[in-house]
Amino acid sequence: MLVNGFVELKRDEVLETVKGRVEQGDDALKILDDARHAMTVVGDKFQEGTLFLAEMMLSAEIFKEVVTILQPGMDKARPSESIGKIVLATPKGDIHDLGKDIFATLLIAQGFDVHNLGVDVDPSKVVDTVREVKPDFVGFSALITTAFASMKKTTDILISEDLRGSFKLMVGGGVTNSVLKDHVGADFQTIDAMEGVSYCLKTMKEKNQ
């Protein structure tokens, strides 16, 4: 039911269904799980090209509204376990965020806890967030090469502060390549958001084994 509503972008229908289930006393976490599953289906359809970006943006909006409806119920229940934590940033020197935000949306849909720091992000902000959040992944996104220097700088600080060992470093975006990956010592590089999501899922699976 939720899956069809999401894929066909029937906002009202999805919200009615969710509200109805809440009123019937359905577990909020169970409903959220269904919504996440529906978003995964949407993400797959986006990847295969049958759904377009604008449609995925709308489904993400619907998902957000579902979460808002479920929030009171979830606060009462045990805190929801995310399947992994990631800190995302477009580093200092670049202000492009479209690719990064698509990646963030896909990750949220998969149940990741995403800390999206925005664009032109100072190394110190990344370092502080890593220290506070203790993420499984840190992702740098860039469309132009001016962000490379601060990527390197941020990574060097993370190493010198002894924080680098606790997460996988990912770089992504139009200008990234294997040379940059080696330059900053990243664990993964891609220009494809879904490939990045697959990497995160695979890594968490291995981690939890």
Next chain:
Amino acid sequence: MKIIGEKINGTLKLVRKAVEEKDEAFIQDLAKQQADAGAYWLDVNAGTLPEHEPDDLVWLVRTVQEVVDLPLCLDSANVEALKAAVKAVKKTPLINSISGESGRLEGVLPLVKDHDCEVIALAMDGNGIPADVESRLAVVKSLIAETRNAGISDDRIYIDPLVTALATGIQSGQVAFKTMEATRLEFPDVHFTMGLSNISFGLPERKVVNKTFLALAIAAGLDAPILDPLDRDLMEILLTSEMVLGNDNYCLNYIKAFREGKIGNKTDSK
């Protein structure tokens, strides 16, 4: 209407390869084709790592200038690359670009002033691209205050109102148009430039979206589009829009393009 030919851009795979391998013939072919198709400037963007970019951009400038006489649009966010390239150009270049981002203005503006260049000014600052017209206009105002302060006249400024994807914000087109309108009210002498393809990101049949957007943008004041002049569809829309808006006296440019086979059905034109 002055077209900035966009094809020599190192963020495109084949161009990057040509820059890395110093393939002069490939670059010169792109330059000649765009010049023949009606470009006024040729954009040159090396797109390489910051430490190589000054040398690579100078190489591009020299390579292009061997075969065409057009002025160049020096496209880099790297001040050192712009500094090096501006010394290598034969004709006064258009610098792409300044913005309200920290460091960018301080580095680039003296270069524009000292070499009497024209310059593209992006309506954004260190916080990214402002969402609404008022904030973009505020950035434009502060940029023009700086260029005026540096003694650069308004008619040498090309404001890029910035185009974002309709797929992620349905007002993207309107915000760009209204930013131009609001800017022109305050600064009637400035020009307007923009890239077209961001508008259609994530949509099917992007070319249809791009060319429709071009027509509407020209009506809204765009007079220096960044585009591929070899794209027949776009050039048709551009010439026709100019004519319909009354900017092509006696329809001469339109008719000339027809005679040269640049518009209309390719096989029928004579």
